[in-house]
Amino acid sequence: MTHVADWKKDVVNELEGIIRDHSTVAVVKIDRIPGVQMQNIRAKLRDQMTIKVAKKNLIRIAFDSLKGEKAGIEKLDDLVDGQAAVLGTNLNPYTLFKILGQNIQPMPAKGGEEAPEDIVVPAGETSFPPGPIVGEFGKAGIPAAIDKGKVVIRKTVTPVKQGGIISKEVAFALTKLEIFPFRVGIVLDGAWEDGEIYRPKDLDIDMDAYRSQMTYGAQMALNLAVFTAYVTPLTAVPILQKARIEAFNLAVFAGILNRDTADLILSKAYGGMLALARLMSAEALDNDLQGILEGAAAARQENAPAAPKDKKVEESKEKETEEATPTEEDGMAGLGALFG
Numbered sequence: 001m002t003h004v005a006d007w008k009k010d011v012v013n014e015l016e017g018i019i020r021d022h023s024t025v026a027v028v029k030i031d032r033i034p035g036v037q038m039q040n041i042r043a044k045l046r047d048q049m050t051i052k053v054a055k056k057n058l059i060r061i062a063f064d065s066l067k068g069e070k071a072g073i074e075k076l077d078d079l080v081d082g083q084a085a086v087l088g089t090n091l092n093p094y095t096l097f098k099i100l101g102q103n104i105q106p107m108p109a110k111g112g113e114e115a116p117e118d119i120v121v122p123a124g125e126t127s128f129p130p131g132p133i134v135g136e137f138g139k140a141g142i143p144a145a146i147d148k149g150k151v152v153i154r155k156t157v158t159p160v161k162q163g164g165i166i167s168k169e170v171a172f173a174l175t176k177l178e179i180f181p182f183r184v185g186i187v188l189d190g191a192w193e194d195g196e197i198y199r200p201k202d203l204d205i206d207m208d209a210y211r212s213q214m215t216y217g218a219q220m221a222l223n224l225a226v227f228t229a230y231v232t233p234l235t236a237v238p239i240l241q242k243a244r245i246e247a248f249n250l251a252v253f254a255g256i257l258n259r260d261t262a263d264l265i266l267s268k269a270y271g272g273m274l275a276l277a278r279l280m281s282a283e284a285l286d287n288d289l290q291g292i293l294e295g296a297a298a299a300r301q302e303n304a305p306a307a308p309k310d311k312k313v314e315e316s317k318e319k320e321t322e323e324a325t326p327t328e329e330d331g332m333a334g335l336g337a338l339f340g
Helices: 006-021 035-045 056-065 073-079 093-102 133-139 168-176 207-227 236-254 262-279 287-303 311-324 328-339
Strands: 024-029 049-053 084-089 105-107 119-121 144-147 150-153 157-160 182-184 187-193 196-198
Touching: 006 049, 006 056, 006 084, 024 073, 024 093, 035 049, 056 073, 056 084, 073 187, 093 187, 119 168, 133 144, 133 150, 133 168, 157 168, 207 236, 236 262, 262 287
Parallel strands: none
Antiparallel strands: 024 084, 024 187, 049 084, 105 182, 119 157, 144 150, 187 196
């Protein structure tokens, strides 16, 4: 029988305790996290979650041993890769993913690493005074020059493409420019809750957009319920208000007189009378009606905004009038043409 070291048993027991005592269990990756930063992250998250780093085979043993207690927990075996850890928390997977994302920190390149994405250095002025830094940028393939007492990057360049190796010269230049190509932190590979496995793509949700969509959906549902008269505690008042407005409008247009509609019906009838009177000849109207129409017309004219005067147009009109008015000499010339 193969002897198992006591420390391995202790680690498995600790992992089993974390898995058993929390409603959400996750596999996380902690590659590339410097010791100091890892301690800071752990201290910050200690009250919300428990993290245990262990060898991959020990983590898998702990998951398999508890598959009878937590259905589907063994599905996390396939996600254990690299420098992995088990995380236990009573937060739901969505909240966990968000919190871990908020604790991702930028990290500079040291040289010799593989670029996680295209590294772009934008053109523009830097904070550096003239000096040897111009040559250092040149060695890194970053075109630099001196302009107005400052070092400037002459054009936007991509010194390293995604997957390329970052040289020490490029790493030095990027750090000077405060361009940090790496992000370090606890990366969620997958989380278990109530028998379901959630991957990062399932949890990466824009909550503002989601909240907006939910609000819009609720508004549309309320509108549909009101217009179909589906009575609930939320729709009862709007339905009654809508019914009252529709009944009021119907009463006004049908001429049904009551204390609420009388003023509007009379106003509508008065307006219709005036509109008809404007279409009729003056001989068909009595003096009172003619006076009302004239007063209304005067009021409209008085309230109408004055048209702006164009000085050039006025001068042109005056000139045309002067040219169109015949003078005595023009008249004599015309008579001469008749008798010549």
